[in-house]
Amino acid sequence: MNKNRRRGCGTIIQNIIAILFLVVALLVVAGFIAVFFMPGMLERTPLASLTQRGQEAAEAAPTAAVAAVVPTITPTATPNLLLPTWTPIPPAPTDVPPATNTRRPTLTPSLTPIFPTKTPTRTPLPTATNTPTETPPGPSPTTSPTRSAFPFTKSDISPFYLRNFANNAGCNWLGIAGEVLDLSRNPVAAGSYKVHVWGSGIDARLIVGTAPAYSPSGWEQFVFDSPVIRDYNVQLESVNGTAVSEVYSLQTRASCNQNLLRIDFVQNH
Numbered sequence: 001m002n003k004n005r006r007r008g009c010g011t012i013i014q015n016i017i018a019i020l021f022l023v024v025a026l027l028v029v030a031g032f033i034a035v036f037f038m039p040g041m042l043e044r045t046p047l048a049s050l051t052q053r054g055q056e057a058a059e060a061a062p063t064a065a066v067a068a069v070v071p072t073i074t075p076t077a078t079p080n081l082l083l084p085t086w087t088p089i090p091p092a093p094t095d096v097p098p099a100t101n102t103r104r105p106t107l108t109p110s111l112t113p114i115f116p117t118k119t120p121t122r123t124p125l126p127t128a129t130n131t132p133t134e135t136p137p138g139p140s141p142t143t144s145p146t147r148s149a150f151p152f153t154k155s156d157i158s159p160f161y162l163r164n165f166a167n168n169a170g171c172n173w174l175g176i177a178g179e180v181l182d183l184s185r186n187p188v189a190a191g192s193y194k195v196h197v198w199g200s201g202i203d204a205r206l207i208v209g210t211a212p213a214y215s216p217s218g219w220e221q222f223v224f225d226s227p228v229i230r231d232y233n234v235q236l237e238s239v240n241g242t243a244v245s246e247v248y249s250l251q252t253r254a255s256c257n258q259n260l261l262r263i264d265f266v267q268n269h
Helices: 002-037 047-060
Strands: 152-154 160-162 174-178 193-199 202-207 219-224 231-238 248-251 260-262 265-267
Touching: 193 219, 202 219
Parallel strands: 174 260
Antiparallel strands: 152 265, 160 260, 174 219, 193 202, 193 231, 231 248
16 A cells, blocks of 8 residues: 555656656747747746746756757758869760861952152253364375284295205105295294104204205205105204294105195394
């Protein structure tokens, strides 16, 4: 019996404590509502003191076996600010056809401006001059011969060809001969000059005056025993061997009527 009474008393106390907690919770909820919606009335009504008393009673009350569940106010969710996301650039396509060269438009040539031509200034005409009187014609001057660098030159008709007349060999002879003349066209003194003949196997110096058949200053050189064509060189020298004429090139002929080749030297200054 005592046990049943104790259990009954304990249950009543627990129920009272639960009711008190429920009342306190309701008061707390009413206080929160008043704070959010009517903050001014909290100071004018005794709800604040009641809430404070309920909190003190709740702190002073013993811990019960079954705790009262106090509803809490769920805060309003604040929307999150969305940050911009980085979008990757798609890669360039690999199968791109090669670019073709596009022909550029040609430039149309602009019209060249035509400027007025400059009128040329008149050139004054030259004044007439006195025409010189014509000189009566007279004898034309004769051209003087060009002076040679050497004091002797060949005569104007040299060389010339003859039949052999200076000996009895006739056609069985071929030679070169001549004479040397001074400014007055007279034979020079015998032994005053030498004639140098060379070529085709011959090299000889002949003293003038040794072949009187041609002239007192005549000279002669035998070259072959029959008429043949051969080349030779002839030059007049002083007794000391100094050249007093230029070198003349001669050629013999293969003819019995021309087997004597003659060349004469003439003093020109």
